Amino acid sequence: MAIRFDRPVSSAARFSRRFAAFALVLCLAALIGHRFAGLATPYLVLLLLVAGGFAVLAIALACAGLRSLWLNGAEGGQDAMAAIIFAALPIMIGGLAAERYLTLPAIYDVTTDTESTPDWLKTPKADQIWLARQPVTATDREKQLEAYPELTGRRYDGAIDRVLEAVKKVAKKSGIRITRAEGDSEPVREPDTKAGQPQPEDGAVPDAPEAVPIPTPRPYDDDVAKLIRRANGVTLQGETRTLVLGLRFDVVIRLREEAETTFVDVRVASRYGPADLGFSADIAEDYLKALDSELLGIAGG
Numbered sequence: 645m646a647i648r649f650d651r652p653v654s655s656a657a658r659f660s661r662r663f664a665a666f667a668l669v670l671c672l673a674a675l676i677g678h679r680f681a682g683l684a685t686p687y688l689v690l691l692l693l694v695a696g697g698f699a700v701l702a703i704a705l706a707c708a709g710l711r712s713l714w715l716n717g718a719e720g721g722q723d724a725m726a727a728i729i730f731a732a733l734p735i736m737i738g739g740l741a742a743e744r745y746l747t748l749p750a751i752y753d754v755t756t757d758t759e760s761t762p763d764w765l766k767t768p769k770a771d772q773i774w775l776a777r778q779p780v781t782a783t784d785r786e787k788q789l790e791a792y793p794e795l796t797g798r799r800y801d802g803a804i805d806r807v808l809e810a811v812k813k814v815a816k817k818s819g820i821r822i823t824r825a826e827g828d829s830e831p832v833r834e835p836d837t838k839a840g841q842p843q844p845e846d847g848a849v850p851d852a853p854e855a856v857p858i859p860t861p862r863p864y865d866d867d868v869a870k871l872i873r874r875a876n877g878v879t880l881q882g883e884t885r886t887l888v889l890g891l892r893f894d895v896v897i898r899l900r901e902e903a904e905t906t907f908v909d910v911r912v913a914s915r916y917g918p919a920d921l922g923f924s925a926d927i928a929e930d931y932l933k934a935l936d937s938e939l940l941g942i943a944g945g
Contacts, residue, residue, distance in 0.1 A: 745919060
């Protein structure tokens, strides 16, 4: 009589494949929906967390299935290996996000000028849903300086018109869509108040005012100082998205003409969430490096 051996079947391995397949489909659907179908970022984060949870569970079950295969010869090795492959993408995305979240400061707004931060022409507003965040504080700026000390503005020799042209060109190449602009690149000229008015006769002294105003120093960041700087510069506001995930970021580029040079500052903020995972700094640094290349040879400290 022939003896027949029945191999045990690993239920863990079979379930691991199902859970991993679900995690992969959910992850891809969330990414495609966010990139092309208008899915809000808070929902993307939530769906990726769910997909990552199922992927971790699938990996655990796959390990249990492989253990049964090794010890008892149980069926399910192919299911376990398929689960590991399916779960790779959600696990990779979750792992990279976790690594950045744990190693980088929990801030969402960075700037090259922490003392006189470029103002938004229109403050970005978005429904944060469950990703609540607080306004930017001085502590956040200190965290930025500690994490990204190399993120500084650029000074270029030359008139503001030339630099402004390069700023717009590089913004277009970098995928930054300019939505608002304020300021004038042309020099401000005082009107000729003497034209068409009778001139005093030789030796005549015009009437002097009763009270002579005495100039007083003003704080660097008061309203008048901001108006003066704005009159001698240009501010551009735009938006951009990351290539793969399609995360939205708002950008401000400020140009100020100082003597024979033009100073460029950049501010980048994620539209959603209390932490940008370092993407804001990456966008700002990539833009400034591209601007340096465009204006090669005239960048200064």
